[in-house]
Amino acid sequence: MKKIVVLISGSGSNMVAIKNAIDNGIISDTELSCVISNEPEAGGIEKAQHLGLPTQILSHKDFKTREMFDEELVAVIKNINPDLIILAGFMRILTSIFTSAFEGKILNIHPSLLPKYPGLHTHESALKNDDREHGITIHFVTEELDGGPIIAQGYLVIGDTKDSKSLQQRIHQIEHDLYPKIINEVVANNIVYSSQGTIYHPSCQNYQDKIFYAL
Numbered sequence: 465m466k467k468i469v470v471l472i473s474g475s476g477s478n479m480v481a482i483k484n485a486i487d488n489g490i491i492s493d494t495e496l497s498c499v500i501s502n503e504p505e506a507g508g509i510e511k512a513q514h515l516g517l518p519t520q521i522l523s524h525k526d527f528k529t530r531e532m533f534d535e536e537l538v539a540v541i542k543n544i545n546p547d548l549i550i551l552a553g554f555m556r557i558l559t560s561i562f563t564s565a566f567e568g569k570i571l572n573i574h575p576s577l578l579p580k581y582p583g584l585h586t587h588e589s590a591l592k593n594d595d596r597e598h599g600i601t602i603h604f605v606t607e608e609l610d611g612g613p614i615i616a617q618g619y620l621v622i623g624d625t626k627d628s629k630s631l632q633q634r635i636h637q638i639e640h641d642l643y644p645k646i647i648n649e650v651v652a653n654n655i656v657y658s659s660q661g662t663i664y665h666p667s668c669q670n671y672q673d674k675i676f677y678a679l
C-alpha cells in the first residue's frame with residue numbers, strides 16, 4: 465500500500481476528489497495518510513475530518529521565516545514517510561529546503577496552461593487577455609515556482625464564460641478528473657520524475673498531449 469499526503473490551504477475540493485478516487489479505485493493501492501494545511505481556517509480541513517481523514521495544521525504564521533516553516537513541514541512529512549506529496553491548492557511558495565528533501569516526489573496542480581500565467585489570478589488573466597483557451601497543468605515540483613517538469617495538461621475553450629468564478633468552476637471539473645488519474649500513474653511508477661523532464665511508461669503516453677475537455 466502506497467502512502468500519500470495532501471497539502472492544502474483552501475476549500476479542498478481537489479483533496480475530496482482524490483479521496484473519492486481512492487475509495488472508488490481510480491487511484492489503486494493507496495492510502496491518504498494525512499491532510500496538512502498551513503491555514504487553520506481552511507475549509508478543506510473540516511471536509512477532511514468529515515471524511516474521517518487524519519489532519520494536521522501547521523500555520524506558517526507561527527514561524528519567523530519561510531525556511532523555518534519549511535524545515536518543520538519537512539519534519540512532519542518525514543515522520544509520515546509518504547511515497548508522494550500532493551499539493552492541492554497549497555498556496556505557499558516552497559524553498560529548496562522542502563523541494564530538495566523530496567525531489568521527484570512532489571506533485572502540484574496549477575490552474576493555467578503553464579508556462580502561461582504562473583502565480584496567482586490565472587482565471588482573471590485568461591479573461592482579461594481574451595484567451596481562446598484556458599486550462600490546468602499538473603507538474604513535478606522543483607525549486608522554480610510553477611516551473612518543474614510538466615506531466616499533463618487539460619484545457620477547455622473559454623467561449624461564453626465571461627466571469628472568473630464560472631471559469632474557475634469549469635477548471636475545477638478538469639482538475640477533479642485529471643489529478644486523480646495522474647496520481648494513480650505516479651504512485652504506480654508509470655510516470656517518473658527526471659531532472660531532464662517527465663518519463664512516461666508507454667501506457668501513459670497519451671498524457672503527453674494536451675487533453676481537451678468539452679465542458
Ligand code: GAR
Binds near residue numbers: 477478553554639
Ligand atoms: C485549484 O484550482 C488549484 O489549481 C489552485 O488552487 C485551487 C484550489 O482549489 N492552485 C493554485 O493556484 C496553486 N498555485 P481547492 O482547494 O478547491 O482544491
